Amino acid sequence: MTTVTDVLEVPARRVGVLRRPKATTGFWSWFTTVDHKKIAIMYATTALAFFVIGGVEALLLRVQLYGANGTLLTASQYNELFTMHGTTMVFLMGMPLAVAFGNYLIPLMIGARDVAFPRLNAFGYWGFLMGGIFLYSSFLLGGSAPNGGWFGYTPLTSTGLDRGFLPGHGPDFWVVGLVMLGIASTTGAINFIVTIINMRAPGMTLMRMPVFVWMMFVVAFLTLFAMPIVTAALIMVYFDRNFATNFFVAANGGEPLLYQHLFWLFGHPEVYILILPGMGIVSEILPVFSRKPLFGYAVVVFSGIAIGFMGWGVWVHHMFATGLGPVAISAFALSTMIIAVPTGVKIFNWLATTWRGALRLTTPMLFALGFIAMFTLGGLSGVLHSIVPADTQQTDTYFVVAHFHYVLFGGLVFGLFGGFYYWFPKLYARKLDERLGKLNFWTIMIGFNLTFFPMHFVGLLGMPRRTYRYDSGLGWEGMNQIETIGSFVIAFSVLIFFVNVFYSKTRGEAVGPDPWDGRTLEWTIPSPPPEYNFEEIPEVESIDDFWHRKYTEDEQGRLVRLPSGGAVAVEERTGDGHGDGHGEGHGEGHGIHMPSPSYFPLVVAIGLPIMGYAAVFQMWWLAAVGALPVLYGSYAWAIEPQTEPET
Amino acid sequence: MADTESTETSTEERSEGGAVQALERAEHELEAKVEHELEEHLPPGVTTPAPGLLPGEVRPHPNPAQYVLIAVVLCVVTAFEVGLYYLEGDIPDALIIALLLGSAVVKFFLVASWYMHLRTDQAIFRRFFIIGLVAAVALYLIVLLTLHVFE
Amino acid sequence: MTEVEAEVAVTPPHDIQHTAHAPHDPHATATGVTNTKLAIWMFLASDCLFFGAFISAYLLYRGRPGGEGPTAAEIYNIPFTSVTSFILLMSSLTMVLALAAIMRGDYRRLRIWLLATALFGSVFIGGQVFEFTEFYREGLTLSSNLSGSTFFVLTGFHGAHVTIGIIWLLSLWGLATQGKLSVGDSEKVEIAGLYWHFVDVVWIVIFTMVYLIPQ
Structure with missing residues (x-):
């Protein structure tokens, strides 16, 4: 273009x-x-709305499981809710929220005025929104919401409606909806890759980019290569359901395991698509609030890249219980152990970053530290799955549920919350309230552990996942009650977060463009940033360029503020900090054409x-209407x- | 212009073996010219196309005669492939499969490197495309192996 | 003096730093390559994995018993498919000739080659429609057996890619006939061409792996 x-x-x-x-x-x-910043806000708002919806679904599940033989939900309602909870949290909350951060921050961090493809960027958002609405419209139009789990194993999902195991059009909505979301996220990934490769400011070499940008770069590649695989698998499911093809029909020689392979070939990189942005955010927050550079920048970057590559070599550990034979299983058990190495490396780097730092325990920092602790627990329970006999025992139990919630909630969600608190002042020139923020952190920390820690135990005691009720006397009730209580504590905490956002947007502490004494380029420009971001494209000379413009070290290695170093920031502080994002005819913005x-x-x-809808209901005239x-x-x-x- | 024209006539006259040589020679000539001239004149980062180049390119495309020559080679290889199909049963299947796969690879790389300009365009495209290609081949090969396709 | 040398001689040296002042100048990117071409290559790399899945499914299920009716391999019309494959292969030639034409400002040949490429593509699609009809008549359908399922879905999605390519080429041809494509638009033809060649190389793989390799 x-x-x-x-x-x-x-x-x-x-x-x-x-x-x-x-x-x-x-x-x-x-x-x-x-405008990438407005699109980012739309991504974040929509994804947070889906976060609430997915959260309500989770609460309903938890209420159902509060005691033995729960009666709130029927079995099929339970199926719909856990399927939509998983699908929502992965595709409609996790990925788009990470994209929201990427959208807002990548151009600011690499010193660009916009992304490479502004309209494609907007399309990515609208495709995501349409895909989300489409998925949720299945509750009204499909006779049933998707109900085959977020992984949608065949032949459960692939058997057609007439012979079907699952009632309603749910799986059709799921298949088509995910293809739609896949299209949207692929365009988004291409946009991010091209932006990061091509739109960097002079001097912003790859190895000077902030770690967050690096992680989004890796994530974009994972998305780019993972999405077509699942798209192909979903298309096969769609044809099996609607045109009676035989891809997964065992009676005619089809192989349901092929679907599992294709799904997890996508699904495992997807795990890293979700967690790497969280790692990136934490890698930005920790140095700022430790007042030290990130320990081993190059190592953190390379271990991120290593995770990106190795993430493609471990998918079979989701299939250890399917009887693939000793060779395949041994090989993937080994690769699963090995991928823990770069992850562990990162954890040590983060810890070393805080070592002897001048720590400021603000809310973003608390979330970042919480991330390290919770993610480490999730990683430890994860690497247990490389021990195949243990994994066979744990497969499809609540132990697995505990594990991936520690990684994705304790990891991704903690990281994203930390990111909200950290970058909110850049969007609104006001800080989120610190007291509410700390309350937010501690309640979510307590609620999260109450909810998910006991799941390890009930899982090892044999409680299966996706079961809509359980008998009394199995020793599961007490822990399930704790879990349900914990889930409401999380809900309360999220409520505090929203209250904080609405309160602080207008009444929070007003701050300048660089409230945290930041290190990266986004803090050099006014808050909120003008539409054109940088009045003058910066020239970058090092990692943490902004920091080095502000500080130098004396002979003893102590930080000394450069007398002129803050000039940029001060000058901008006095300038118009409330630009309405309107480029032309606005003060300094003259001549910048957006x-x-x-x-x-x-x-x-x-x-x-x-x-x-045409595909789901096989109304081909409607397809022509949609093509217009x-x-x-x-x-x-x-x-x-x-x-x-x-x- | 003299060089291009001579290549053009030679392609029409020569047999396939000669054509390949002519192709290689033309390639070397082009590369020598281009690298000698362009590397000095174009500082890195400059992408304003010279006449005959697309934006971002630093080395010229093949000329139409070379395009035609590639097409001739593609035709010959395709004919060879179809011929192999009719030899099934006469020579071992393993050999046929190896030759067919080899031919497909040759055709694939001829189109990708000459028609899609991967051999003259900037390395970044080549690298990313190869990543996708290698990922596809390797991952699906492993899937097929674990499902015991080749046993 | 060859063309190449002439081109080099007139290339003026440029100042890299103009990047800083014109971020939307398409010629100013951090790596020197254009955004559009980078994006299309990303898409093509991604599409490798899309087609790979369907080809793998075909290979996995090749020769498996089950279902009813003939397998695709039993009823292939190799001479016919060889001809349509050949035509698709030649459309790649006409495509690069169209690119060469626009780059030297020869708009008449540009229009001819663009139209020829679209035409060749259409002949290929016509051949595919004929082939599918024949197969259905002989009892090979989407649902008759695994061979039918994997064959029709794989070649059908390839055909869909070709169809999109034809629409793309015809749109460019339409612009060209209105005189709205000039030398400066060469990259648009290149981008469409990259997509077109990719679809062609995918067919090279399909033709060998699916049609020719002995069962």
Whole structure:
């Protein structure tokens, strides 16, 4: 798309019925925006909404399991809820929230004014939103929500409706919805990769990039290569269900295990897609609040890359109980042990970063430290699964549930919360309230451990996952009660977080552009950043460039603030800190020409769920209807220049 | 222009073996020219295309004659492949499979390196594409191995 | 003086630092390669894994008993498919010729080669439609047996890729006939071409692995 600007002599003022939108502020601007910061906010808002929905689903599950023989939910309702809880938390909360952080921060951290493909970026968001709405519309339209688990094993999901094991169109919605989300996240991944490779400021070499950017780079590659695999698997399931193909029909020679292979070939990299952004965020927070550089920057980066590569070599450990034979199992048991090494390396690096640092235990720092502790526990229970006999025992028990919640909740969610507290001042020029924040941290820490720690024990006592009720007298009731209580403590804590956000957005402590004494480029610009981010593209000379502009060391190795070093920050503090993100005609922003808003990402995305419904209900005329906005949007997108020439 | 024209006529006249030699020679000539001239004149990071180059490219594409030559080679290899199909039963299957796979690899790399310009374009594209390609081959091979396809 | 030397001689040296002042100048990226080309290569690398899954499924299920009716291998019409494969292969040639044409400003040949490429692609798709119909008549369907399921889904998705490519090429041809493609747009033809060649190399693999290799 980049050459479009140069090429079209006569700008397409009007494409079809839609005139190019102009507004960059106001309600309607959100529908046409291509500003990566606004798109990030939309990602975060939507993903947090899904976080709440997925959380409510989890609470319902927990209430059902509070005592023996729970009666709140029927078996099929329970199936729908745990399937949607998992699907929501992975695809509609975890991934998009990480993308939200990436969207906001990658350009700021590498010194760019925008991402490489602003409209593709917007399309990624709209595709995600449409995919999420499509999935949830199954509750109303499908006769049943997806109900085959977030992994959707065949032949349970792949057997067609007429002969089906599962009632309703749930699996069809799940399959089509995930393909849609896959398209959206693949475009997002391509955008991130190209942005990081091509949009770096002068001097921002790869090995000077903040660790968060590095981790998002690895994540984008994992997404890029994992999504097509699961897309192919989902397509096979769709054809098996709807066109009676035989991919997973054992009676005709099909191999249900093929699905498990394809799913986990995607699924294990997906685990790292979820956790690496959390690792990146923590690697940003710890140095700032320890007032020390990250210990072993290069090692942290390389172990992240190593995880990215090795993450492709361990998927069979999800299938140890399927009888693949001793060779395959031994090989993957070994690789599973080995992948713990780069993860362990990172943990030691983080600990060494805090060692003898001037620690400031602010809320972001608490979440980062909580991340290390909880993630380590999750990693330890994870590496146990490389011991195959033990794994065979633990497969499909609550022990596994405990393990991955320690990694994904204790890891990813703690990291993301830390990130919210850390970067909130950049968005709103106000800090999130520290007292509420600390309450938020401690309640979530307590609630989280109450909920998930006992799951290790009930799991080892033999309680299976995905069971909608259990008999009394098995010794599980007490711990299940603790878990349910814990889950409500988490809910309370999340409520505190939202209260904090709404309170602090308008009444929090007002701060300048660099409230934490930060080290990376995003703290050099005003809060909130203007639409063009950097009035002048920075020249980068080292890792933690901003820090080195502010501080130097004396002979004893003590930090000394450079007299002129803070000049940048101070100057900007006095400047207009409340830029409304409007580039042209706004003070210093003269002459910086930003990409113009566009309707067409949204138009194309609207076609996706229409075609999705067509696929689910096999109404082919509807597919043609859905193809119209896709075609119209794509052509108009290609014809309109990315940036309207100045008039 | 003299060089390009001579290549053009030679391709039409020569047999396949000669054609491959001509191809190699043309390739060397091009590379020598390009590397000698461009590496000095173009500082890294500059992507404004010279006439005959696309943005970001530093070495010129093959000329139409070379494109045609590649097509001829592709045709010959394809004919060879189809011929092998009709020899099934006459020579061992293992040999046929090896030759067929070899031919497919040759065709794949001819198209990728000449028509998709991987051999002249910047290395970054080659690297990323090879990552995807190797990932696909390796991962699916392991899947097929664990499912005992080759036993 | 060859063309190449002439080109080199007129290439002016540029100042790298203009990156800092024009972030949306398409010629100014940190690596020197354009965003668009990088993106299409990323997509193609990703698509390798998409097709790989379907090819693996075909290989996994090859020769397995079960279901009813003939297997694909029993009813292949190799001479026919060889011809359509050949045509698709030649469409890659016309595609690069179109690129060469636009790069030297020869818009007449650009239009001819673009149209020829789309036409060859359409012939290939027509052949595929014919082949599918024949197979259905002979009792090989999506659901008859594993061979049918894997064959139709794999080649069908490849056909869908080709169809998208044809639409893309025809759109470029439409722009070209209106005189809206000039030398400066060469990269657009290159991008479409990369996609087109990729679809072609996937077919090279499918033709060998699925059609020719003995069962």
